Amino acid sequence: MSGMFDLGGRVALVTGGNGGIGLGLARGMARCGAAVMVAGRNAAKNAAxxxxxxxxxxxxxxxxxxxTDPDSVAAMVARxxxxxGRLDILVNNAGTNIRRRPEEYRLEDWRTVLDTNLTSAMLAARAAYPHLKAGGHGRVINIxxxxxxxxLPFHIAYGASKGGIVQMTRSLAVAWAPDGITVNALLPGWIDTELTRKAREDMPALNANVLARTPMGRWGxxxxxxxxxxxxxxxxAAFVTGTAIPVDGGxxxxG
Structure with a gap:
């Protein structure tokens, strides 16, 4: 692999990288020569x-x-x-969702979603920072x-966490630009994964609605x-930082 997309010699850490979008991100970097550490809770999925x-x-x-555990995150980065041998690229992809109307939302569920989707990204970025800085071309990609x-009415905690991801991305981009670290976010639309297949079971009209509204006429x-x-x-992408890029087929x- 050569050229501007060459990732040979670089190391990526992908949280939630053992399936779905996370594995897709890991594959893209692996194809360009990066070594990849997959972080996940399911040992069998990790091995696959x-x-x-x-x-x-x-x-x-x-x-x-x-x-969600600061000690576990520190150990993940150290591992x-x-x-x-190094860490050049951090992908904060781990996430969860608990669907419930706002007036019925339980505090413990709110904390679970925010801790998993948003606080975890801060913990991982903080732990990775010295290594990203030392390598000279650090990259953070937040999902x-x-x-x-x-x-959406049933996604109060999820929406809050993902809105927070964008603002955190912007703050990190500004803070770490002098260190040569870029920080960007991706905004997935409706992607065909295990989680969205479950959503389609729960909401029978979802498939038709997604296809009707997506200009490209398919799920991601x-x-x-x-x-x-x-x-x-x-x-x-050395001069691209602080962005939030939709990947959603339009x-x-x-409208």
């Missing part, structure tokens, strides 16, 4: 992801981590550097959502994230 990335010719390993832009696929991951992680611009 490592096998898939290794089959692409990448060096890949996995670490079990609880991204990455210990096993792969927001189309709900960073607009709201985790493979749709391979190219944008490679771009943002590479030298080609869903968010359709």
């Amino acid at each position: 992801a490592v096998a898939e990335l290794s089959a692409l010719g990448a060096r890949a390993e996995a670490v079990e981590a609880d991204v 990455t550097v210990e096993r792969l 927001g959502s189309m709900l960073s832009i607009f709201g 696929d985790p493979r749709d994230f391979e190219g944008i991951a490679a771009f943002l992680a590479s030298d080609a 869903f968010s611009v359709q």
